[in-house]
Amino acid sequence: MPRVLIMFAVIFLTLTLQSTALSYIEIINVKPNLPLLLIVSYAHLRGDMGGAAFGFVSGLLQDLLFGRVIGLYAMLGMIAGYICGKPFKDFYKENYLIPIFLTGAACVSYEFLFYVTYFLFQGKVRIISYFGRIILPETMYTLVVTIPVYRFIYNINRRIENHERFTRKLF
Amino acid sequence: MDVLRKRLGKIIIIMIVLCVITIIVTREYRFRPNLLDNAVGYAATPLSGAASSVIRWVGGVFDHFGDINDIRAENTKLRERVEELTTENKRLKLVEEESEKLTSLLKIDEKYPEYPKTGARLVARDTSNWFSSFIIDKGENDGFTENLVVLAPGGLAGRILKAGDTYSEVLSIIDSASSVSVQSARAGDLGVLRGDLELMKDGLCRMDYIDVNARVMEGDELITSRLSDIFPAGITVGYVKEIRMDARALVKYAIVRPAVDIQSIDAVMVISEPYSSFDPASKDALTEE
Numbered sequence: 001m002p003r004v005l006i007m008f009a010v011i012f013l014t015l016t017l018q019s020t021a022l023s024y025i026e027i028i029n030v031k032p033n034l035p036l037l038l039i040v041s042y043a044h045l046r047g048d049m050g051g052a053a054f055g056f057v058s059g060l061l062q063d064l065l066f067g068r069v070i071g072l073y074a075m076l077g078m079i080a081g082y083i084c085g086k087p088f089k090d091f092y093k094e095n096y097l098i099p100i101f102l103t104g105a106a107c108v109s110y111e112f113l114f115y116v117t118y119f120l121f122q123g124k125v126r127i128i129s130y131f132g133r134i135i136l137p138e139t140m141y142t143l144v145v146t147i148p149v150y151r152f153i154y155n156i157n158r159r160i161e162n163h164e165r166f167t168r169k170l171f
Numbered sequence: 172m173d174v175l176r177k178r179l180g181k182i183i184i185i186m187i188v189l190c191v192i193t194i195i196v197t198r199e200y201r202f203r204p205n206l207l208d209n210a211v212g213y214a215a216t217p218l219s220g221a222a223s224s225v226i227r228w229v230g231g232v233f234d235h236f237g238d239i240n241d242i243r244a245e246n247t248k249l250r251e252r253v254e255e256l257t258t259e260n261k262r263l264k265l266v267e268e269e270s271e272k273l274t275s276l277l278k279i280d281e282k283y284p285e286y287p288k289t290g291a292r293l294v295a296r297d298t299s300n301w302f303s304s305f306i307i308d309k310g311e312n313d314g315f316t317e318n319l320v321v322l323a324p325g326g327l328a329g330r331i332l333k334a335g336d337t338y339s340e341v342l343s344i345i346d347s348a349s350s351v352s353v354q355s356a357r358a359g360d361l362g363v364l365r366g367d368l369e370l371m372k373d374g375l376c377r378m379d380y381i382d383v384n385a386r387v388m389e390g391d392e393l394i395t396s397r398l399s400d401i402f403p404a405g406i407t408v409g410y411v412k413e414i415r416m417d418a419r420a421l422v423k424y425a426i427v428r429p430a431v432d433i434q435s436i437d438a439v440m441v442i443s444e445p446y447s448s449f450d451p452a453s454k455d456a457l458t459e460e
Contacts, residue, residue, distance in 0.1 A: 016215065019295035019306070020222040024230070029372045029434065030300050049179055056186065064211045066298050066306075066340070068332075068348070069197040075190035082183050114301065117194070124347065124368055133372050134300050 003160050007042070010156065011058040014038050015065060030134060032141040033107060034149065035062060039077050040084045040106045041153040044099055048085035055081025068118075076113055080106050099150045100143060107139040212310075212335040219295040220308055227437070275324035276438050286403060286442040288322070289313060293437050294338070303346040303371055307439060310335045314443055318401050322440040326407035326430035327351070327395065331441070339441075343433045344408065345376045353378060353408050354396040360385035361396055364408060364427060374434055375412065378425040385423065387411060393427060403446045 014034050022031040035058050043051025059077030063070050084102050091098045115130060124130075175182070249257050280288055291307040309315055311334050319331045321341050329343040342349050347366040354361045362378040362385075370376055381387060391411045397404040409429040416423055 012215070012218070015298065016218050016222050016295075018298040020219050021226050023296045023434075024226060029374070033299070035298065049176055052179070052183060061211060062298055064208050065215055066295075066302075066304075068302070069194045071190035071193035071197070075187055075194070078183065078186055078190075082179075111300075114299070119301070119347070119368065122347075126369065129369050133369060138300050 002163065006156065006160060007054060008057070010038070010153075011035075011054075011061060014058075015062060019066065027141060028137055030137040030141060032145050033110070033138055034142075034145070035059075035073075035077070036080060036107060036110055037103055037142055037146060037149050038153065039081045040103050041099055041150045042157070043081040043083075043085035044088060044091070044102060044150075045093055045154065045157045046085065047088040048082050051081030051085030051088075052078045053081070055079070072114070072117060076110055076117075079113075080110055093154065096147055096150065100146050103146045104139055104143055107142050108135060111135040111138060209336050212338045216294060216306070216308060216335075216338040219306065220292070223292075223294050223437075272324075272438060276440055279322050279324060279326070279440055283322070283403075283406065283442075287444055288440045289315075289443045291339075291439055291441055293439065301368070302348075303343045303366065303433060304329075304332060305341050305343065305436075306338050307341055307441075308338060309441070310338045312336050315339050315441060316445065318445060320402055320406075320442045320446065322406070322442065323431040323433075323436045323438075325432070326409070327402070328431045328433065328436060328439055330401060341439070344429055344431075345371050345374060345433050347371065349376075351402055351408060352396045352399045353393045355385075355387040355411075356392040356394045356407075358386040358388075358391065360387045361398070362387075362393075362425070364393065370426065374429070374432065376409070376427050376429060378411070378427050379422070381414075381423040381425060383416075383421065383423055387414065387423075387425065389414060399446075401446060403442070 018031070018034045022034065025031070039051065039055040039058060042054045046054070055077030056074050059074035060071075062073040062077075067073055084106055112131075112135065115127070115135075119130075249260075276290065289309065291309045291313075293305050294308045295306040297304045307321075315331060315334045317331055317334055319334075319339075321328045321330055327344060329341050329346070329349060332340045332342040334340075343366075344351055344364060345366045347368045349364075349366045351364040352361070353364045360381060362381045364376055364378050366376050378393065389411050393408045393411065395402040395404055395406045395408060407430045409427045411425045412428045413426040414423055415426070
């Protein structure tokens with residue numbers, strides 16, 4: 001239960017930051033995708049089920065607050081969490097290279113899917129230009145902030161896991 | 172939990188299908204914010220508002236330290252002065268800064284005195300890089316509804332996309348979902364101002380469907396036309412930056428720099444009555460000007 005509450009608070013904090021502070025540190029008018037970064041980090045630490053649930057909840061909140069339609073961010077977040085949580089048994093969690101690689105791949109495919117589901121059918125087809133102007137800079141910028149955010153989630157997760165181990169011994 | 176884990180793949184697929192359905196439904200039928208939206212809005216709006224003001228304050232502090240040399244020089248002078256005077260001075264400076272911002276907004280109010288207006292502050296911006304919309308701190312409780320027109324220092328900023336109880340989401344004119352019927356103030360040529368995904372990142376938008384024979388030129392002021400049901404006529408929208416010929420050469424289009432700097436607004440004026448509710452006589456009077 002503390003895990004749910006803490007992660008909920010983290011999501012809320014991230015969305016608040018994403019919608020307020022991050023527009024002040026935009027580079028070429030693009031800001032990093034913190035919610036996605038959070039989903040990828042969490043999925044990497046907790047596996048596919050935790051990742052999918054976390055992605056779905058944070059996506060749904062984003063939908064309700066800022067979405068033009070309901071369900072788009074939720075769907076993409078869930079897919080991202082599920083896929084990034086798949087190889088979770090195969091990697092050490094202390095290694096920073098895996099989350100960086102995962103984030104890069106996830107960010108490009110997330111934004112590409114976002115474009116396909118939302119914009120492609122509106123007749124906006126200049127995909128190469130959008131890739132260069134939006135997707136690529138966003139991915140680069142997200143990669144820059146990957147390590148601190150991953151460390152942050154890693155520490156929170158370790159504390160919760162310690163706490164959970166402790167409570168299980170009690171009961 | 173184990174059962175859940177075993178069937179996770181299937182659950183994911185079912186959830187994806189559900190999401191696709193809600194996407195299609197909410198896309199077709201522009202939804203009113205419901206209970207869930209409003210609950211989230213209630214929680215998030217004050218939080219974002221607080222965060223925004225903290226960030227503004229921090230920005231102010233950094234600006235302060237940026238001028239540290241000036242401040243030192245000023246400080247030696249000020250030391251000789253009476254303490255009360257300096258505090259008074261600082262207080263007045265803050266007030267002046269605030270009033271400068273609000274005066275620019277008031278100018279807009281004075282420019283269009285015909286319309287009843289309400290001020291609002293910006294609390295959050297869209298989270299993704301694909302849209303250009305923002306959230307303001309007033310909603311249905313203050314009488315805001317969908318499609319109300321939003322002005323900012325300079326001219327037209329956008330319109331309200333959805334109004335919750337305590338917040339409203341504003342669609343800016345450079346968002347790719349926005350379209351505004353405009354005309355050139357000098358030549359009277361009509362066109363449709365639309366946001367564009369590529370131009371949005373430069374803070375620009377485009378004016379489409381201009382007649383090939385139209386006399387609109389670079390630097391022309393664009394105002395809202397009288398054809399729209401949402402936007403009152405005669406509000407400054409932007410200035411033509413460049414005119415281009417369409418590849419098929421049947422129409423022209425123009426690159427437009429909006430009169431409002433969308434990326435850096437922090438207070439707006441909302442015309443608090445829908446244009447369609449103005450009575451016909453006053454509407455005629457407005458369009459004749």
